[in-house]
Amino acid sequence: MLFKKPLKITGINWPGALFLTLTPPAAIVLTTIHLMREGFVWQIWLMAAVFYSMTASSITGGYHRYFAHRTYEARPWLKWYWSLFGAMAFQNSIFIWARDHRVHHRFVDTDSDPYSINKGFFYAHFGWMLILEEPTVDMGPYGRDLERDKIVMFQHKHYVLIASLMCFALPTLLGWMMGSWLGGLAIAGFLRLVVLHHMTFFVNSWCHYFGRQTYTDTNTAKDSFLMAVATFGEGYHNFHHIFANDYRNGIRWYHWDPTKWMIQLFRLMGGAYNLRITPQNDIIRMQLQMDERRLKTRLQPDWHDQLEARITELKTQVEAAHVRWEKLREEYKKLAADYAEDARHRLDELKEQLRLARSEFKAALRQWREFNSTMMMQPVRA
Ligand SMILES: [Zn+2]
Ligand SMILES: [Zn+2]
Structure with missing residues (x-):
């Protein structure tokens, strides 16, 4: 209005x-x-x-x-x-x-x-x-x-x-x-x-x-x-x-x-x-929750347990992948900050794990988004 x-x-x-x-x-x-x-x-x-x-x-x-x-x-x-x-x-x-x-x-x-x-x-x-x-x-x-x-x-x-x-x-x-x-x-x-x-x-x-x-x-x-x-x-x-x-x-x-x-x-x-930022995990959690709520409202008449299980599975995958990635990033930052020659090998190892964790997170997020957009395009029956 x-x-x-x-x-x-x-x-x-x-x-x-x-x-x-x-x-x-x-x-x-x-x-x-x-x-x-x-x-x-x-x-x-x-x-x-x-x-x-x-x-x-x-x-x-x-x-x-x-x-x-x-x-x-x-x-x-x-x-x-x-x-x-x-x-x-x-x-x-x-x-x-x-x-x-x-x-x-x-x-x-x-x-x-x-x-x-x-x-x-x-x-x-x-x-x-x-x-x-x-x-x-x-x-x-x-x-x-x-x-x-x-x-x-x-x-x-x-x-x-x-x-x-x-x-x-x-x-x-x-x-x-x-x-x-x-x-x-x-x-x-x-x-x-x-x-x-x-x-x-x-x-x-x-x-x-x-x-x-x-x-x-x-x-x-x-x-x-x-x-x-x-x-x-x-x-x-x-x-x-x-x-x-x-x-x-x-x-x-x-x-x-x-x-x-x-x-x-x-x-x-x-x-x-002292610039303040929100932990990335909290941001992702809120975004996933909102996607889920939107999806559930959209699918209301067709709602059934099987879909609920799939949503929970995909959502958990995204959150878990992100937590893993963040943890590794923290570990890497800490190790790099008090750098010692003997930590070189561990640092390289962490770098590789970080790369993998990042792509796992991206893949999980992509899966979630694809699932979301497919479901959102389903015809709604009254
Ligand atoms: Zn306002
Ligand atoms: Zn304001």
Whole structure:
């Protein structure tokens, strides 16, 4: 459903409503005037692209994966960086953003979820920011640690000033230095802001509406590659809702998750450390469970014990093969770390076993997937 009247509206959130409804027409008008008067100035567009990347990743890697979920630890300079460029995205202070987001995870899809998709696509996208609602949860406990963080509270206290300077004054000033203050304000200020706003809002709307439930169907979060591309990697939202402590959203090396790469880059620069990841075994287990549940729902009318036995057998094979592979990998890593000449033979042996275990796991997974897709294509009889 696209619209659903939310309950318990107590008023209009005027600052939010005016800002969110006036910035898009302002962006269009200013961009048009700039283009008509000054044409295409490539330096301005380049600046907008750079600021877009910096602000988008400060929301995803800073506001979201650091302040809201603490998926890694950060040095003060990195926290300042996230605070300044996060403010440039004009999505409220870290304190408010991260607290709302934690409540979203805790109460997802219920009336207490600040952007529940069950109140409609547009409500989850940005309707929730236009209105005031009777609170259903005590937000206090969700922001205690943030209240103790001096950088977070400084940003919160001076938020409007910092955000205005970063979001509008800085691009205008740089634009003026490049020969077009209007271009700076229109393209790197307003246009960048409006596009970024709606790309971020898609995580709350689109990613709870369209896509695949890879790991769980106990909430509405979905994995969507398209949205991963649009949102700096936040599109693997089904994974994120179940493994929110993981600094990655796209877990495979080829999953499009620039936020993950950005955090890795900050680790190399010394700003981020103790990056948290979910044990691979847990991820595989959840994925197999979800495949099984989907299969059983699909096959409901034809269900019989023989199939149950086959499913259990294949699933156990995948899990066991993966556990074996992980164990060998650990052993190999340990032995290689305190390398001694006499361990050389054992290391070679382990390497060979590792190769075998890996291909056994891949084969078991392939078998499981083939079985799954064949069964999912069976006609369902009522
Ligand atoms: Zn969500
Ligand atoms: Zn989250």
